[in-house]
Amino acid sequence: MADWMSDLPGAARAYLNGKRLDEVECIIPDLPGIARGKAVPASKFARQDFFHLPDSIFYQTITGNWGEAAGEDGFIEKDMTLRPDMATATAAPWTGDWTLQVIHDAFDREDNPVPFSPRNVLKHVVQLYRDKGWEPVVAPEMEFFLVGRNLDPKQEIRPMMGRSGRPAAARQAYSMTAVDEFGPVIDDIYDFAEAQGFEIDGITQEGGAGQLEINLLHGDPVKLADEVFYFKRLIREAAMRHDAHATFMAKPIAEEPGSAMHVHHSILDTKTGENIFSDAKGKETPAFFHFIAGLQTHMPAALAMIAPYVNSYRRYVKDNAAPINLQWGHDNRTTGIRVPISAPKARRVENRMAGMDCNPYLGIAASLACGYLGLIDGKKPAAEYKGEAYDGEGDIPRSPNQALDMFDQATRLHEVVHPEFARVYSIVKRAEYEEFLQVISPWEREHLLLNV
Structure with missing residues (x-):
């Protein structure tokens, strides 16, 4: 945990100085720009290199319904691999405990960037x-x-x-x-x-x-x-x-x-x-x-x-x-x-x-x-x-x-x-x-x- 914390951006380190990190919000922007993901205990985040979410998060409309965009495989909600970009680690200062947010990037089963992930679009x-x-x-x-x-x-x-x-x-x-x-x-x-x-x-x-x-x-x-x-x-x-x-x-x-x-x-x-x-x-x-x-x-x-x-x-x-x-x-x-x-x-x-x-x-x-x-x-x-x-x-x-x-x-x-x-x-x-x-x-x- 200590080694991982030492690599955080300066503002995140300053925010946590002398504090015990409770939780990490692992997030990814969907098509409308809503933060999707999951919150995990800091101890678990320190042990994980990635986590999974279904690719269907990118088929959702702003109302929460889905477009029929799954492609030839059908709507089987394949898992994507989400990896953290630690340069984006930042505080969530409005929370009741000591929490960080980290933006993740999406990859498919062959480890290629998911092309309809908005952050990947901009990177491309x-x-x-x-x-x-x-x-x-x-x-x-x-x-x-x-x-x-x-x-x-x-x-x-x-x-x-x-x-x-x-x-x-x-x-x-x-x-x-x-x-x-x-x-x-x-x-x-x-x-x-x-x-x-x-x-x-x-x-x-x-x-x-x-x-x-x-x-x-x-x-x-x-x-x-x-x-x-x-x-x-x-x-x-x-x-x-x-x-x-x-x-x-x-x-x-x-x-x-x-x-x-x-x-x-x-x-x-x-x-x-x-x-x-x-x-x-x-x-x-x-x-x-x-x-x-x-x-x-x-x-x-x-x-x-x-x-x-x-x-x-x-x-x-x-x-x-x-x-x-x-x-x-x-x-x-x-x-x-x-x-x-x-x-x-x-x-x-x-x-x-x-x-x-x-x-x-x-x-x-x-x-x-x-x-x-x-x-x-x-x-x-x-x-x-x-x-x-x-x-x-x-x-x-x-x-x-x-x-x-x-x-x-x-x-x-x-x-x-x-x-x-x-x-x-x-x-x-x-x-x-x-x-x-x-x-x-x-x-x-x-x-x-x-x-x-």
């Missing part, structure tokens, strides 16, 4: 970059709402009650007073993040009532996806300590803007460490434009991965802080693809399409996959958009069904993310959409019941 895409001598770097932004406890799904979601005793106010973007309203929750978020070894680049109030944004420092795509995966859990736990819920729905409140997971991208040359988006004179390179062209060309088909639910498409509303097309522009927040102001060494491309409801591994993998195809193809993007892109035409799918139709036809995208992942993902998401169609909404009862 990152390796394609590295095979070309490129090192992708990302920086995600996480938007979410703090809302009142919602115990009845039939009830509309309401903003959280703030310190003042009044519901959170909307239209207060960047207000420090608005941030102070949620001070106790934010304090716990900071404390949990520190215990887990995560560095927050900043927290701001967004435009929605009770809507906040957390920015993370740039780094390795898999590491950052791990952090977003962990952050979603720790933010939920912090909110529940204060009689509130944290939600990462793309559009939880009808009258408010939606929540995005904007992803900033830059690519380094593996040999020189230089940003390939800038040349020796600090100018934009052909690779910079090729990456943008890849996003414009392939993102409509990849939208199924970054906008995975019916609710995701409610976010793409004109003039409501979300893009409606894949235009690009410098320092223009109305475009789907934005080039932020930066020094040449930090030149980057921001993909503003992904919703915060996406699986972070799949959202980042989809964006990188599109950029990769752009770099390979060497095409030029459309002309830079000047002015408000909300005035332009929408050029993205408007429903999961339409997005999945485009995804199914995108064979080149499938080769980048892995064809077997594409097969399973499409089946599960179509099953999920069919489940949604079985639900009759309040709008239908109000306007159709007595009028048609």
Whole structure:
């Protein structure tokens, strides 16, 4: 036990300093990004190199039902081998005892990475970059709402009650007073993040009532996806300590803007460490434009991965802080693809399409996959958009069904993310959409019941 503990990341060692570790949560993200796995006593974890779960965890829809994606062997729920990535070991500081979480990777019976495991999908895409001598770097932004406890799904979601005793106010973007309203929750978020070894680049109030944004420092795509995966859990736990819920729905409140997971991208040359988006004179390179062209060309088909639910498409509303097309522009927040102001060494491309409801591994993998195809193809993007892109035409799918139709036809995208992942993902998401169609909404009862 002592030798195993000495190899833990620094933050985990600091968290356990002088304490007795009770339990280890062995977890793996499924297609929606839910943590699946099992909790084991620390003494047992010290003796095990792996554990098993059935591959059916990747065939589950968000409701807990299954898509018929098992393949030619049938739905026999074959065991996968799950091995810990000890670099991901981190605290679970909200628990009543001393607990660590460890993310695991999935392998099949022949010890090959399971291709439809989301973390493996992202690793596969990152390796394609590295095979070309490129090192992708990302920086995600996480938007979410703090809302009142919602115990009845039939009830509309309401903003959280703030310190003042009044519901959170909307239209207060960047207000420090608005941030102070949620001070106790934010304090716990900071404390949990520190215990887990995560560095927050900043927290701001967004435009929605009770809507906040957390920015993370740039780094390795898999590491950052791990952090977003962990952050979603720790933010939920912090909110529940204060009689509130944290939600990462793309559009939880009808009258408010939606929540995005904007992803900033830059690519380094593996040999020189230089940003390939800038040349020796600090100018934009052909690779910079090729990456943008890849996003414009392939993102409509990849939208199924970054906008995975019916609710995701409610976010793409004109003039409501979300893009409606894949235009690009410098320092223009109305475009789907934005080039932020930066020094040449930090030149980057921001993909503003992904919703915060996406699986972070799949959202980042989809964006990188599109950029990769752009770099390979060497095409030029459309002309830079000047002015408000909300005035332009929408050029993205408007429903999961339409997005999945485009995804199914995108064979080149499938080769980048892995064809077997594409097969399973499409089946599960179509099953999920069919489940949604079985639900009759309040709008239908109000306007159709007595009028048609």
